[in-house]
Amino acid sequence: GQQVMQIPQYQHVQEGEDFTTYCNSSTTLSNIQWYKQRPGGHPVFLIQLVKSGEVKKQKRLTFQFGEAKKNSSLHITATQTTDVGTYFCAPNFGNEKLTFGTGTRLTIIP
């Protein structure tokens, strides 16, 4: 079936360190979205990547979509306490059904 693996499941970093989460699919994606869920909150849309090799930036966040459109990453430079939360990728296989990766839970050590 169409599945995606998101790694790592957990990441603990010192404040100021970088953080990366990866999403890998066995099949080609039409696009991929990324969401952030703060503790106690609900997931909130961050970005959508559509084109092969696409790179988008939002301040300290860099999102990449692989050339083969099978993998994606979210990189945070110099983490801050406000980055705490769980980051989910949401791959789209070309239909209305939207599933999510298992998420990467980021905790920051001050």
Place this chain on the structure above:
Amino acid sequence: DVKVTQSSRYLVKRTGEKVFLECVQDMDHENMFWYRQDPGLGLRLIYFSYDVKMKEKGDIPEGYSVSREKKERFSLILESASTNQTSMYLCASSLRGGYSGNTIYFGEGSWLTVV
């Protein structure tokens, strides 16, 4: 702003009870979704609907059913609640996007405990 409203934030139900979780969105979105979230398992899709009276099974539909009689409302039904259905349930909606995709907007979540 898009608003997705879930009727109950916290519920406690007994095993075997029939449970209704209601969700309403105010942005005329075609698509609506029900997910459950459990630690270590992420967000798992239970059912989704891309139009009134239309429904499609997600990845974990067993033990659940849904109803979409009106475009703005999508209900999740647990016919006979069991303890393994204790979870947080998230409703979401989006415009129809298909291949191009579309942003999903989530409700605040409903914490269900089955005892």
